[in-house]
Amino acid sequence: MGQAKIYYDSDADLGVLSNKKIVFLGFGNQGSAQAQNLRDSGIPNDQILIANRVDSYAETAKAKGFHVEHDFAAAAAIADVLFILIPDQVQPGVFNEQFSPKMKNNATIVVASGYNVFFNLLKFRPGQDVVMVAPRMIGSSVRSLHEKGHGFPCFVSVEQNGTGKGLDIALALSRAIGATKQGAIASSVREETAMDLFAEQALWPNIIMMFREAFNVLKDAGCSDEALCYEMWMSKEPAEIFERAADDGFVAQLKHHSTVSQYGQLSGSLKLGGEAMREHFKDILYNQILNGKFCKAFSQIEDDLEKEGDANPLNELYRRSEEMELVKAEKRVKARLAGLL
Ligand code: NDP
Numbered sequence: 001m002g003q004a005k006i007y008y009d010s011d012a013d014l015g016v017l018s019n020k021k022i023v024f025l026g027f028g029n030q031g032s033a034q035a036q037n038l039r040d041s042g043i044p045n046d047q048i049l050i051a052n053r054v055d056s057y058a059e060t061a062k063a064k065g066f067h068v069e070h071d072f073a074a075a076a077a078i079a080d081v082l083f084i085l086i087p088d089q090v091q092p093g094v095f096n097e098q099f100s101p102k103m104k105n106n107a108t109i110v111v112a113s114g115y116n117v118f119f120n121l122l123k124f125r126p127g128q129d130v131v132m133v134a135p136r137m138i139g140s141s142v143r144s145l146h147e148k149g150h151g152f153p154c155f156v157s158v159e160q161n162g163t164g165k166g167l168d169i170a171l172a173l174s175r176a177i178g179a180t181k182q183g184a185i186a187s188s189v190r191e192e193t194a195m196d197l198f199a200e201q202a203l204w205p206n207i208i209m210m211f212r213e214a215f216n217v218l219k220d221a222g223c224s225d226e227a228l229c230y231e232m233w234m235s236k237e238p239a240e241i242f243e244r245a246a247d248d249g250f251v252a253q254l255k256h257h258s259t260v261s262q263y264g265q266l267s268g269s270l271k272l273g274g275e276a277m278r279e280h281f282k283d284i285l286y287n288q289i290l291n292g293k294f295c296k297a298f299s300q301i302e303d304d305l306e307k308e309g310d311a312n313p314l315n316e317l318y319r320r321s322e323e324m325e326l327v328k329a330e331k332r333v334k335a336r337l338a339g340l341l
Contacts, residue, residue, distance in 0.1 A: 006183040006184065007183065016169055020080035022080070023075050023078070024049070024051065025083065025084050027085075028085065029140070031086075034135075037176070038177050043176055049068070049069050058070065082099065082103065084122075091116050091122065092122060108130075108166065108169050109128055111133075113196070114188070115189075119193075119292055121295075124162075128163075129170075131170035131173070132155060132189055133154060133174050133184075134155040134192055135177075136153040146177075146181075154185070155184070155185050155192055157192075194285065198285055201289065211232060215325060219329070226336075228326075251266075
């Protein structure tokens with residue numbers, strides 16, 4: 001709790017990476033951005049290896065001048081540093097079966113999200129470092145901000161310090177990918193996972209529910225589909241409010257609204273005590289996320305998410321969500337705008 005340490009370029013020494021072979025498993029959103037940033041920071045191309053199956057990602061890496069290895073066992077054996085930058089759901093299978101058995105006992109393994117480490121889904125050896133360098137940006141922004149000479153927000157942590165030099169290596173890697181320019185925030189896989197899953201399982205479900213119910217009440221009160229869709233989200237006003245909140249302050253941005261609006265929002269929110277919501281949130285955080293209940297349940301349906309049609313549980317959730325009046329109204333409005341009605 002309290003203030004997190006923030007690491008800057010001056011806290012990191014790129015020298016600790018000299019002669020280390022740095023392998024990127026994956027050349028997708030994050031892999032392509034981080035590998036290019038790292039090379040631009042002066043890490044020689046011969047020290048970098050992209051491990052990727054034979055396909056268009058591998059071709060893109062080759063076209064950008066990187067060395068590419070399709071044989072994962074060979075890549076694992078030479079890695080002093082391994083960035084795991086493939087989708088989270090395939091990491092345990094690929095890493096545990098194809099990388100872990102061949103890796104050096106003193107290698108540094110880097111993850112860009114906390115989930116698989118926090119829930120112990122990846123197999124590491126005691127002498128290895130396990131660090132998190134987790135940009136808070138999509139890959140294209142990680143690359144474009146670095147190209148413009150800017151940094152990007154990022155979390156950094158050492159989860160297992162097998163070599164005793166885990167933090168030095170994590171900070172050097174953070175600097176090399178451009179993450180300490182703006183300041184990398186000391187965090188942990190627990191914190192990153194808790195916040196990520198909480199937003200996904202507590203905050204946004206409630207926001208979706210509130211929009212759904214607000215829509216239903218206002219529609220029953222006689223408001224039109226068109227007026228409601230534009231008032232509530234299609235005008236992009238909510239996006240603008242969040243942008244101003246990031247720039248001016250969460251509450252200070254209210255000053256851009258009318259006096260009636262400011263009074264309504266401030267008095268209304270202060271009137272809502274939030275005790276029931278706080279208990280509901282705590283229940284989700286402790287009894288669904290941090291205790292591993294969600295992770296266990298998700299692992300049981302994970303394979304079904306690759307299936308087609310009704311056998312895929314996500315399709316069923318989409319089908320039910322599309323029953324919301326808000327979604328039906330939006331479709332009508334968009335069709336009308338497109339001149340189809
Ligand atoms: P991508 O979906 O872009 O990953 C694509 C890469 O993964 C390709 O190289 C692809 O190559 C490879 N890949 C996919 N499936 C497999 C498989 N079964 N075996 C081997 N390689 C595979 O991933 P992201 O960059 O989006 O995410 C990487 C990590 O970064 C994750 O941990 C994510 O949570 C984290 N992260 C992502 C952010 C984002 O903006 N997307 C933001 C911050 C963190 P091929 O198909 O050829 O095998």
